[in-house]
Amino acid sequence: MNIIVCVKRVPDSEARIQLSDGKTSIDPTGVKFVLNPYDEFAIEAALKQKEAAGEGSVTVVSLGGPQSAETLRTALAMGADSAVLLKTSAENPSGLPVARALAGELGGREYDLILFGLKAIDDDQHAVGGMVAELLDIPSASAVTEFAIEDGSVRADREVEGGSEVVELSLPCALSITKGAYEPRYPSLKGIMAAKRKPLEEKEVSLGEGNETVRLAPPQERAAGRIVGEGPDAVPELIRLLREEAKVL
Amino acid sequence: MAKFQGVDYFDTDSLLSEEERMVRDTVREWVDDRLLPVIQEAYIERRFPRELIPEMAELGVYGANLPEEYGCAGLNNVAYGLIMQELERGDSGIRSFASVQGALCMYPIFAFGSDEQKKEYLPAMARGEVIGCFGLTEPDFGSNPGGMITRAVKDGDEWVINGAKMWITNGSTADIAIVWAKTGELDDISSIRGFVVPTDSEGFTARDQKGKLSLLASDTSELAFHDVRVPDSALLPESGGLKSPLKCLTQARFGIAWGAVGAAMACFDEARSYAGERVQFDGKPIAATQIQQTRLAEMLTEITKAQLLALQLGRLKDRGSMRPQQVSLAKRNNVDMAAEVAREARRLLGGNGILVEYAAMRHMANLESVYTYEGTHDIHGLILGQDITGHAAY
Numbered sequence: 233m234n235i236i237v238c239v240k241r242v243p244d245s246e247a248r249i250q251l252s253d254g255k256t257s258i259d260p261t262g263v264k265f266v267l268n269p270y271d272e273f274a275i276e277a278a279l280k281q282k283e284a285a286g287e288g289s290v291t292v293v294s295l296g297g298p299q300s301a302e303t304l305r306t307a308l309a310m311g312a313d314s315a316v317l318l319k320t321s322a323e324n325p326s327g328l329p330v331a332r333a334l335a336g337e338l339g340g341r342e343y344d345l346i347l348f349g350l351k352a353i354d355d356d357q358h359a360v361g362g363m364v365a366e367l368l369d370i371p372s373a374s375a376v377t378e379f380a381i382e383d384g385s386v387r388a389d390r391e392v393e394g395g396s397e398v399v400e401l402s403l404p405c406a407l408s409i410t411k412g413a414y415e416p417r418y419p420s421l422k423g424i425m426a427a428k429r430k431p432l433e434e435k436e437v438s439l440g441e442g443n444e445t446v447r448l449a450p451p452q453e454r455a456a457g458r459i460v461g462e463g464p465d466a467v468p469e470l471i472r473l474l475r476e477e478a479k480v481l
Numbered sequence: 482m483a484k485f486q487g488v489d490y491f492d493t494d495s496l497l498s499e500e501e502r503m504v505r506d507t508v509r510e511w512v513d514d515r516l517l518p519v520i521q522e523a524y525i526e527r528r529f530p531r532e533l534i535p536e537m538a539e540l541g542v543y544g545a546n547l548p549e550e551y552g553c554a555g556l557n558n559v560a561y562g563l564i565m566q567e568l569e570r571g572d573s574g575i576r577s578f579a580s581v582q583g584a585l586c587m588y589p590i591f592a593f594g595s596d597e598q599k600k601e602y603l604p605a606m607a608r609g610e611v612i613g614c615f616g617l618t619e620p621d622f623g624s625n626p627g628g629m630i631t632r633a634v635k636d637g638d639e640w641v642i643n644g645a646k647m648w649i650t651n652g653s654t655a656d657i658a659i660v661w662a663k664t665g666e667l668d669d670i671s672s673i674r675g676f677v678v679p680t681d682s683e684g685f686t687a688r689d690q691k692g693k694l695s696l697l698a699s700d701t702s703e704l705a706f707h708d709v710r711v712p713d714s715a716l717l718p719e720s721g722g723l724k725s726p727l728k729c730l731t732q733a734r735f736g737i738a739w740g741a742v743g744a745a746m747a748c749f750d751e752a753r754s755y756a757g758e759r760v761q762f763d764g765k766p767i768a769a770t771q772i773q774q775t776r777l778a779e780m781l782t783e784i785t786k787a788q789l790l791a792l793q794l795g796r797l798k799d800r801g802s803m804r805p806q807q808v809s810l811a812k813r814n815n816v817d818m819a820a821e822v823a824r825e826a827r828r829l830l831g832g833n834g835i836l837v838e839y840a841a842m843r844h845m846a847n848l849e850s851v852y853t854y855e856g857t858h859d860i861h862g863l864i865l866g867q868d869i870t871g872h873a874a875y
Contacts, residue, residue: 246483246484246486264486302499302503418510418511420540420541420554421540421541421564422541424500424503425554428500
């Protein structure tokens with residue numbers, strides 16, 4: 233079982249984000265970058281599959297700047313076997329050119345399964361996984377919380393509004409993984425040492441045209457709360473506001 | 482629970498390698514996820530959270546700076562120090578557990594043990610399957626360990642150990658004890674040797690020390706040896722004289738110099754965040770008052786100095802040129818600093834500062850033990866005094 237996991241380096245969810253001067257990208261100064269948390273679920277799922285099968289390999293692939301090598305080494309420290317960095321100087325490339333570059337690389341490799349995180353927490357596009365599957369002409373399922381492989385096919389539980397859906401796909405296929413059965417392991421300290429010795433191949437890629445980011449904007453500051461009165465006397469007014477203004481009742 | 486973002490005013494992160502940062506971040510995350518949610522209750526219940534032993538083993542915390550051939554992580558000493566920093570950011574008791582297992586038990590087996598002993602114990606201890614404790618201090622011999630009266634007498638191909646040890650971290654949890662005893666006359670310090678004593682040996686008893694007001698989430702015991710017989714193979718063959726246990730203490734003190742910084746970082750972080758939220762007088766947070774600002778400035782200044790001290794100590798150790806006196810300076814400074822920061826944090830927190838829901842008073846109480854163990858603050862002053870002047874005053 234050869235599994236490829238596509239991962240992305242993203243700002244830490246607790247990082248304070250400032251926009252760069254042109255307002256089309258974020259200023260990376262002082263921002264801590266991490267392995268995209270959804271991709272951690274995908275790596276964990278891949279490692280579990282490999283451990284259960286007792287054979288096979290897990291390859292992690294990332295597209296990004298030279299710093300993405302560190303993100304790949306985190307994945308290697310968790311237990312992936314090898315890594316490929318598709319190096320680009322493009323800032324915030326959009327989904328389709330990234331998917332084309334990944335499909336170009338993955339198309340030349342042997343794989344049974346390609347895993348993605350549901351989405352990257354920086355731009356929230358949910359785009360690349362499905363696009364790569366389409367470009368490679370393999371079946372795919374998104375928002376998978378758990379899956380099992382049997383006789384050349386995958387049975388996957390998908391998260392849908394208010395419940396779950398079970399789908400079957402034939403191998404090879406692509407899945408995007410969300411929070412569910414795969415609680416990511418910590419990279420062990422031994423794993424961190426071992427990661428240095430695992431292969432990490434770097435290749436330059438050039439990206440095609442995609443969406444252009446015109447402007448980024450921070451979310452609107454939340455307005456301060458309002459105190460409508462005190463004690464039981466304030467209740468009718470509070471209920472009126474909750475009904476008419478907040479529209480939550 | 483919010484993730485800890487670190488306290489790093491002088492960008493010391495840029496002095497760390499990627500690997501060192503990755504190790505630190507891994508343990509940091511583990512402490513946030515697994516240790517902090519249980520530590521308050523464990524502390525109140527006066528219970529060492531044993532359930533975390535296998536998890537720390539899985540991470541690779543025990544003896545993390547010992548070689549990979551013995552199942553250890555083979556990290557450098559800076560990475561090891563960062564582990565201690567993060568564990569003690571959680572609680573001194575947990576860091577103490579890891580220090581004892583790694584620096585005081587695995588290290589002497591590694592440094593003074595036979596090949597058989599290394600193979601038998603080190604991988605199992607790295608896996609957390611065998612827990613160790615370290616018996617040097619005695620009821621009447623603390624700062625003066627050379628005065629110990631525990632003796633080991635050769636009888637055929639066995640050793641017979643008699644005596645008592647006190648203030649033994651992990652004492653009632655441990656499977657083995659590294660016991661230091663005189664094999665010659667009581668006035669012969671050079672006859673001190675180390676033994677690996679299984680705690681289920683006949684004549685061995687460990688009793689919890691009651692009434693502690695510090696390190697409540699840690700086992701502290703008194704060990705007693707009544708004609709405890711161990712085979713000759715229990716002797717650590719390369720150990721000899723008081724310098725052997727002192728070498729172990731140098732290893733552990735190195736970790737303490739880093740650990741104390743972690744406790745101080747936790748207290749500063751808590752104080753800063755509390756000051757920003759606590760509103761008194763005219764709707765302003767106390768963070769906007771001069772007294773709390775200078776208090777926080779003082780804390781941050783001292784933490785920053787201690788961070789740089791620990792880091793350079795680690796670099797010296799990795800280079801092989803660290804002197805024990807430098808460890809004394811760092812342990813002495815950093816623990817004193819941390820105790821001060823914890824106290825100031827507790828004061829900034831006002832009445833809330835005495836509650837276990839906040840970490841400051843727990844750290845403050847813990848650090849009084851850390852101030853005293855592994856060479857008291859005063860004794861380290863005397864070690865430095867001797868190094869400076871050439872005169873021993875102890």
